[in-house]
Amino acid sequence: MDRATRPYIICHMVPSVDGRIVTKGWSLPRSALAEYERTAGTFGAQAWIIGRVSMEPYAGKARVPKRKARQPIPRTDFIAKHDAESYAIALDPSGKLTWKSGSIDEEHVITVLTEQVSDDYLAFLQAQGVSYLFGGKTELNLERVLQKLRKDFGIKKLLLEGGGKINGSFLAAGLIDELxxxxxxxxxxxxxxxxxxxxxxxxxxxxALKLVSMERRKGDLLWLRYKVKR
Known part of the structure; x- marks a missing residue:
């Protein structure tokens, strides 16, 4: 895939020394989260992307009402806003996130779906002001999704922030540029x-990875940056 047609992808995470990423029970100092946000901010990314499970705490809980209209909703992308300063993107193939609004801390929400989602759900997203993109009929084509994010929203740099299966799918597809x-x-x-x-x-x-830099940060964190070898 031509990298000029998709965003530059940086996978940015806080793993344990044995590679686990569920931080509950680790007793990390508050400075660890602050360091994560500070280091993320140095990249100048225009968006961040995570999976459905990771996004649930941010999306909130709202009711998806039944539509009164009988006319089907076409399976075409819906762009509620294309000129936001930053974007929060969810990979939600089955359409399970019940968004309370179309923004997270002033970042416009984009959700990525398959064409299997219901018309009720699409109408709900439109009413909430959530942009949505279709990534395939039954499964997501990540390359196709990334091309749309670049073309329709002008996203040139994107932070990939988990979970493990989402990160793994990007890795398998050869879509990660930096770790x-x-x-x-x-x-x-x-x-x-x-x-x-x-x-x-x-x-x-x-x-294969090439070490770019390493730096000790607050709270005994070690910040490692790698480029993915091509």
Whole structure:
């Protein structure tokens, strides 16, 4: 895929030293979250993208009403706003997020769907002012989605922030350009919990990396930056 037709992708995460990413129970200092936000801000990204489960706390809870209209809604992209300063993007193939509004802290919301979602749900998103893009009929084509984000919203740089399966799917598709990890001073030791990249069972789609920089940050965090070798 021509990188000029899609955003530059930086995967930015806070894993434990053994690669786990569920931070609950780690007892990290407050400075760790502040460091994550500070380092993320240095990239100048215009958007961030996460999966449905990770987005649920941000989306909120609202009711999806039944439509009175009988006319079907065409499966074409809906752009509620295309000139926002920044965007919050959710990968939600089945349309399960019940958005309370079309923004998160003044960042315009874009949700990525498959064509299997209901007309009721599409009408709900339009009423909430949430932009939506279709990434495929039954499964998401990430390359297609990224091209739309660049073309329709002008997004040139994008932070990929999990979870593990979403990160893994981008890795497998060769769509990550840079990896930025704030290595937490924690040995998790969990089995079966999400890791930094969960692409598939067995041997994964290994990608070679080149170290760009390393820096000690507050709270004993180690900030490592890598470029993905092509």
């Amino acid at each position: 930025s990890v704030l290595l937490a001073p924690v040995a998790d030791g969990g089995i079966g919990t999400p890791s930094l990249f969960d692409a598939k069972e067995g041997r994964g789609p290994a990608r």
